[in-house]
Amino acid sequence: MKCPKCGKSMTKSFCLYCGYMENGNTITKTEKNPSATDIEIYLGDRFDTICHNENTFLIFFLGPFYFCFNRLLFLGVFCAIIDILFYFFCITTFDLSIFKFLLLFIMVRVFYMTCSNMIYMKIYSKKIEKIKLKNPDNYLDILRNCNDKTTSLLTLILGALIFCGIVLLYFYMYLLNK
Numbered sequence: 001m002k003c004p005k006c007g008k009s010m011t012k013s014f015c016l017y018c019g020y021m022e023n024g025n026t027i028t029k030t031e032k033n034p035s036a037t038d039i040e041i042y043l044g045d046r047f048d049t050i051c052h053n054e055n056t057f058l059i060f061f062l063g064p065f066y067f068c069f070n071r072l073l074f075l076g077v078f079c080a081i082i083d084i085l086f087y088f089f090c091i092t093t094f095d096l097s098i099f100k101f102l103l104l105f106i107m108v109r110v111f112y113m114t115c116s117n118m119i120y121m122k123i124y125s126k127k128i129e130k131i132k133l134k135n136p137d138n139y140l141d142i143l144r145n146c147n148d149k150t151t152s153l154l155t156l157i158l159g160a161l162i163f164c165g166i167v168l169l170y171f172y173m174y175l176l177n178k
Helices: 038-043 046-051 056-069 073-093 098-134 139-146 153-177
Strands: none
Touching (some): 038 046, 038 098, 038 139, 056 098, 056 153, 073 153
């Protein structure tokens, strides 16, 4: 007999793959916490780290590419471009020594450390609202299935490559105009 939920073959009266039982209930491996908010369910184990801003070293190291690491590719590349334009503006406008530039770099990274997780949670709250609107009956199952898919090293690398391509294209166009 095939499982009506996932389509895999059922053993006796339940599905070994998704936990569906013939009486309509579902056996789950994870506990369902009725007091958990939607964002807690969506982020899973990472919620406490993000909510309490405990990943500041990662944010300091990645800077604007922290958004790419969290599957927000366009926001990460956009922030990286704004970041470079800000540094370029400060270098051309003010006479910055190496020490002042390093201090500016640290100040910008501290800004990212304080604001990135708030922006990240706000964006994912909006995504959760969209999921709720599309699937009002089973949105909690969808949120539980997404909690291990909120970070991506591949998206981080892709964001860095796109950013490098934009910078190289800019310098190429700059050299052609000289």
